[in-house]
Amino acid sequence: MTTFESEYINFNQRLFTLRNLSFLIEFLIYSSLIIFFNLSKFYTIIIELFLLAICCFIIISRSKTNVDLITFQENRIILNGETFNTKWIKSIDIKETYIQIKSIGSRKGLRGAVFYLEIKNKNDNYIINSFETYSDEGIVEIFSEFKKFKDEKIIIDEKLIILRIQEKIEKCQ
Template sequence: MKIKVENLTFQERFFKRFLSTSVIIIFLITISYLFSPSSNSSILVLILTGSLISLAITLFISTRTYIYEVHIESNNLVLKGDKTNQSFEVHLPISETIIEIKSKGRGRGKVGYYLDFRYQKEDYQINRLFNWHYSRVLEVFYAFKKAKDEKIIFDEKYYLEIMEKKAQGKSDFLIVNGGKK
């Protein structure tokens, strides 16, 4: 089993996430400055600029590490990735590695899911940028559970059902509302 996704450079990862949010903040800065040239607007511009800087720092940290290939090889989980444009390869013993499905809200009614592998004190996330297709994420999860000979627990079943619906292309709205409009 070898699963690959597109290998994005650090710049591509960072700007893909940064541009969508920063455009809104820059728009708010421009509007507040143009339509209210008082001392209050200067404070608002400073607050929004501070928000833009803190967003950049947060995104820098969250997009630094990126895993683009996973495979299982002789009782090891092999992760290939990129950390600030430096390639890396990690071999984790399956028997000592823990897998968890994690979720992160991405707006009203939109939740993204990713896999978190923990070995000793190290964490490695797959789909943290939500650019893996869910069918690939599910494939990694099932292959890992099979290789470790570990049963799927109740909490995981819930997340897996949602991820399977997302893999089928169902919208977040239909998933949240049980398929009813």
């Protein structure tokens, strides 16, 4: 049995992040362009409110779920997390699950890159480290442990991302 734990972040901490704030500010800047078209004040207000509702929906759906504890047992992965502020535990069969290691680039270069895992099952999808609660070493360990339990080899694309993570660990710490 192998367990990986991250720091706990409640829903308010996940909702009020700089990433969500910057998304909202960018939305407000771009949506102000609608005012310049000046169709009519009524239609402009309706369109602005509709777009603001979409923006809020995106921010809330992006912030609602967090996985903070991952346990590997025999042929199962046990995920502990929460949706909004309601805790849940999911037990997933490893044989029916697929994992991808991904990265989000940054203008800061490798130092600002964020690496995360996407666990896909036929019923559900989970994103691990969407709020940067796991360390880069932890992401590599979780990925390697998953591959070991599933008896899969790490392919070249995945090795390249792991090498980028190791390079970030060596250069930026």
